[in-house]
Amino acid sequence: MALLEVRDLRVAFPRGKKGEVEALRGVDLTLEKGQRLGVVGESGAGKSMLAFAILNLIAEPGRVTQGSVTFDGENLLTMSERQIRRIRGNRISMIFQDPMVTLNPVLSIGTQMIETLKAHRRITDREAHKLCVDKLKLVAIPSAESRMDAYPHELSGGLRQRVVIAIALLTDPELIIADEPTTALDVTIQAEIMSLILTLCRENNVALILITHDLGVVAEVTERLMIMYAGKCVETGRTRDIIDRPKHPYAVGLLKALPQNSTRGAKLYQIPGSMPPITNLPSGCPYHPRCERATDECRAAMPPLEHGVACFHPMHETPAEETEATT
Amino acid sequence: MSDVTDPIVETRGLEMRFSLPTHFLSREKPVLHALSGVDVKIRKGETFCVVGESGCGKTTLGRAIMGLLTPSSGEVYFRGRRIDTMDEAERKPVRADMQMVFQNPYASLNPRRNVFQTLAEPIRHLMPEKSEADVRAQVEDVLDATGCDQSWQRKLPHEFSGGQRQRIAIARALVTNPAFVVADEPISALDVSIQAQILNLLNDLQDERDLTYMFITHDLSVVEHFGDRVAVMYLGQVMELAPTGNIFDDPKHPYTQLLLAAIPKLTGGSFDAPRTPGELPDPVNPSPGCPFAPRCAIAQDICRAERPRLRPIEDSGTMAACHFAENSRELIMDKENAGVSG
Structure with a gap:
C-alpha cells in the first residue's frame, strides 16, 4: 500500500454571489514510503494549495469540493479535527518558506x-x-x-x-511536506539546507513532497516529479525522465528557457504570454494559448492525464508497446 | 582594472558606512560597513554583473553609483566626471543618462499612476526642455521598444501581470534614453516562464540602444548567460573580478568556488554530501583579515590577520582578493581528499 494516495482532489473558492472558482482542478498523486516527490509550477499553479489540501488545512472560505487523501489507509479529509491531529504535525510534518514566520x-x-x-x-x-x-x-x-x-x-x-x-x-514523521523551504535563503545556504533535507530523508526513509519553482533543486533532491499548470497536473513521472525527455510542451518550454540549457550569450528560448488566472481560464487545455503545438482539439477539450502527460500532442511519443497495452 | 581604458562608470575606494543606534548601556557607536573600498570600472557597452549573497553590498554599490545613497568616502565617476559631489542641479542631466530597474515591479510602480504618468514623469523632471509633444512621442517610442502595447498608457499597474509590470519598469528606465542602466535583480520576483522573456528583452534593448548594464543578481546561472564581466562581492568587498568565462571555467577565489558549487544542477548529484553550516560574518564588527576566512576551507593565519588586496592573478585576466588565489583550487581539492581519507 502506498503511503499517500490523492485522488481527484479539487479545491474551490467562492466568487461573486453564487459562483465558485476552482484553484485545484482534480489532482492525483501516489507516494510510496521514503519516496521524494517534487511539485513544480508557477505562482498560482496550485502547488501550495495542493499541500494545504492534503493536510486538510484549506482555510475558509475555500473548501475541498471533491476527492480523497488517503494516508496509510485512512482518508484525512473525512477525519475529525481530533483524529487528524494525530497525523498532522506528527506523522506528517511541514516546512514552510519563511522560517521567521x-x-x-x-x-x-x-x-x-x-x-x-x-x-x-x-x-x-x-x-x-x-x-x-x-x-x-x-x-x-x-x-x-x-x-x-x-x-x-x-x-x-x-x-x-x-x-x-x-x-x-x-516526531519522526513518515512524510515531510516542504513548501519552498529555501526560497527566502541565499544560494549557498539553500545548498546546505537542501542537502540536509536530502540526507535526512534518505537516512531515515522519510517521504518528501517538495514544492518549488526551481527545476534545478528538484533535479538534485527528488526521484519523482509533478509539473502543475493552472490547477492541474500536466506532467508526472520520474524526475530524471522528465528533465531529460519532457513530453508536455509546457515542461519542454520551462526547461528550454533555463539559462543553463542555452549557449552563453545566445537568445533564450521564451514561452510567450503568461499563465492565465484561475478566474479566467481558456477553454480546453489551459496551456493552449501559449502552445506552439495547439490544435482545435486542444481548444475544445482538456486532454486527460495519460502516460504521465496531459497533452494531445506530447513531444516524445510513448513507446509503441506501451500504447498497445492500454488500447 | 588596468585594462579598462575610458570607462563609462568608475568607482574609486568607495566606502559606505551606516551608523547603527547605540545600545543605551554602551558607549560604543556601532558602524555597519556596507561597502569597504570598492574599485570598479565599467566599460561602455558591456554587461557588468555584480554577484553575491544578501548583505554583501551589491545593491548598496548600485545605489551609490546612481546617487541614491551618498558614499561615506570614495569617488564615483560617470563619463570621466566626478558625480558624487555634484549638486542636484548639476546632477539632473546626469540622472537622465543613468537609470535603474528595481527588483519588485509590484513595489516600484506607483499604484495610483497610470502607465503614461509613470513614463512621462522622468522626462518632465529630468528633461524640462522637452515639450508635451516630445514627451508623448518619447513615451510611445519606449512602449514600442519594450514590447508594451500603446493601449496600456491609460491603465494602472494593478491591471498588469508581474512580467508586464517589469516591462513597464524597464520602459520607465529607458524613457530618458540613458546610456547606463543599473538593473537590481530585475527577474528574481518573476515566474520562471517570464524570466526568459525579460532577459531577452534586456538583451535586445542593449543591442538596439547601445546600453551599458550593471546587472545585480544572486543567480550565477543568469550571469553565465548574460554577463561580459563579473564582480563577486562578499561583505562589502569585491572578492573576484573577471570576464564571465573565467569565473565559470577557472574561479580563483574560494568564495566564487563555493557559490558555483551551490548552484543546483539539472544533472543532479551535487547535493548528495551534507555541507557544513556557513554564516555571513557580522558586517558591524569586521575582522581585520579576509572577510571570508571564517567560512573558507583553506584559510591560514595570514588570512585572519591581513586583508588580501584585489590583485591580478598571473596573466589570466582575473583579479582576486585572496592570498592563495593562484592555487586555491588545488588546495581545496587536497583538503577535500584529505577529509575523505582521514
Missing part, C-alpha cells in the same frame, strides 16, 4: 520545540529537552545545547530554517 518570535527555540513534542507525546520535560538537543545536533546546529535558550531573531536565516527542520523531525 514559522517560528514564534517571543518564545525560545527550546520552548517551541518542547511544546511541539509534548503536543504529540507523553514525555517528561527532561526527556523532551534531551530529544530536542539531539535533533538540533542532527541538523548540524553548532553548540546545540546553548541554542535551546536562543530566540529566533538571534539566529541567521540558515540556522532558523535548520531549527524548523529539527522541529519537523521531532
